[in-house]
Amino acid sequence: MSDLPVSNPASSSAPASALRLVLILGLLSAIGPFAIDMYLPALPQIGASLNAPVSAVQASLTAFFLALGVGQPLFGSLADLWGRKKPLYLGLAIFVLASIGCALAQDIQTLVVLRFIQGLGAAAGMAIPRAVVRDLHTGHEAARMMSLLMLVFSVSPILAPLAGSAVIGLGGWRWVFWAVTAAAVLGMLAMVRGLPETRGPAARGDSQLADTFRAYALLLRDTHYLGLVFIGACAMAGFFVYLAGSPFVLINHYGLSTTQYSMAFALNAVAFIGAAQFTGALGQRFGLATVVKLAASASGVVMVALLTYYLLGGDQLAVLMALYFIASAFMGLVIPTTSVLALEEHGAIAGAASALLGTLQMLMGAIAMQLVGLFSTGKPLPMVVGMATGALCGVALTWITLGTARGRQTAQAQ
Structure with missing residues (x-):
């Protein structure tokens, strides 16, 4: 495995390495929002498909938001105890398995439960990338990297609803979950070689x-x-x-x-x-x-x-x-x-x-x-x-x- 150097922040801010790091962190941060924004156009179709009332379908969205709130302290704690990468892998694995379950769900109750679990997994990508930025930089450099991270992250509200509509049009609402599953797998593969462990054993103590x-x-x-x-x-x-x-x-x-x-x-x-x-x-x-x-x-x-x-x-x-x-x-x-x-x-x-x-x-x-x-x-x-x-x-x-x-x-x- 070839990780980026982290002992010298200046070296990690070299243009190519910094851009690669920002893209990876942005992808990890955007997985959760994509699972929200791509999902919105599918709500009416989900209700019709699962014979569920509007309130029950909306509950699947609320469950995801609640899980994001609950999950971030959990994964933030694990990130300080285990380092940054292991909790990210764990969160993405939970997200992938729950997303597959959502794609196969046959009733609204199962979907709501799986959406909560999916949100827990997505919380890792919401919480940990900011900590990685803080590990590498402070002050103006941190602000610059945080802004670049926000640039990648903020693509979600622009592209995700349109992408969701296109996916739904091609394959139905279940394909939204297959699409975010693919995005999470891509994030895991990008982490293998492109994301450094910025909180090593010495820092964890x-x-x-x-x-x-x-x-x-x-x-x-x-x-x-x-x-x-x-x-x-x-x-x-x-x-x-x-x-x-x-x-x-x-x-x-x-x-x-x-x-x-x-x-x-x-x-x-x-x-x-x-x-x-x-x-x-x-x-x-x-x-x-x-x-x-x-x-x-x-x-x-x-x-x-x-x-x-x-x-x-x-x-x-x-x-x-x-x-x-x-x-x-x-x-x-x-x-x-x-x-x-x-x-x-x-x-x-x-x-x-x-x-x-x-x-x-x-x-x-x-x-x-x-x-x-x-x-x-x-x-x-x-x-x-x-x-x-x-x-x-x-x-x-x-x-x-x-x-x-x-x-x-x-x-x-x-």
């Missing part, structure tokens, strides 16, 4: 399970870490609200076709991805903490403008799309940068820190989506209220977290 519990206890007492996690979580919550509400608003209220909706959704993803590529350069010039302050505040201002427009009776799709495009770009600066800052001081327990970050952000996004759903009318205003609330909570947390003495030290250290 005599790590025990008790150390993991102590790591989570430490993280949950670290208000600076939690503040940074929840800044990103607020941005994610606004996106989750948009994710849940936009099909009804854009298709039913504004009359877009499903293809037009996919293009509108992709437009926001492009804004997010494009802006994220500037985090390293902007962080190096102005400091990562300053980037977060300015980007979060600007996103809040844009969302307040959008909310004000709808409160005053406006109802133009162009205004919604233009202002959320701008807000998405600012979120592309906030989310990867806060992830880097949150992990910066926790290199020794980066797996646990990354996993807890992912879990808290996933759960907060799901809660926000559910709460706003209670007030959803299919019109833009409830959705925009939820999106603006997330942005404003993020602004408040940003200035509270990065305005403290420790936050100022973080800013000065960049």
Whole structure:
């Protein structure tokens, strides 16, 4: 086996090696989102095929999200105890077996259970790649690699729904699960030679399970870490609200076709991805903490403008799309940068820190989506209220977290 060198971070950042590493980590990170986004167009067909009501079919999606939240701390802990690669292999193996089971499921109850197991396996790819980035780099280099990772990862909301529709059209909904099985197998093969073990025996030392519990206890007492996690979580919550509400608003209220909706959704993803590529350069010039302050505040201002427009009776799709495009770009600066800052001081327990970050952000996004759903009318205003609330909570947390003495030290250290 030929692994990339990890003893010297500079050597691992050589262009070819860095690109290969980012592509592999991005593929591993995207397997879970692909299993969500490719699956969405299949929901009606699954209900008809398995003779299941809408609520039961939706439960298979909820089960996957819950498993992603539960599984990330588990695999983050294993990544600190065993190293990074073994838990990734374990997670992918679970994902592959559960995906095959989903493809063969004959009733909705079995599918829901297997979707939960599938989500547990996918959680490894969500939690561990961020820890690998932290193992190799800190500061601006970490922000740059995290942005590249986000670039690969963010292909999912652009391509996965279209790919899912194509697969369903060719072979039916079961072929969605065969497709994600193939993607997971490809990820395992890529890991064999292309992914280094970035937490070797010397770094693991005599790590025990008790150390993991102590790591989570430490993280949950670290208000600076939690503040940074929840800044990103607020941005994610606004996106989750948009994710849940936009099909009804854009298709039913504004009359877009499903293809037009996919293009509108992709437009926001492009804004997010494009802006994220500037985090390293902007962080190096102005400091990562300053980037977060300015980007979060600007996103809040844009969302307040959008909310004000709808409160005053406006109802133009162009205004919604233009202002959320701008807000998405600012979120592309906030989310990867806060992830880097949150992990910066926790290199020794980066797996646990990354996993807890992912879990808290996933759960907060799901809660926000559910709460706003209670007030959803299919019109833009409830959705925009939820999106603006997330942005404003993020602004408040940003200035509270990065305005403290420790936050100022973080800013000065960049």
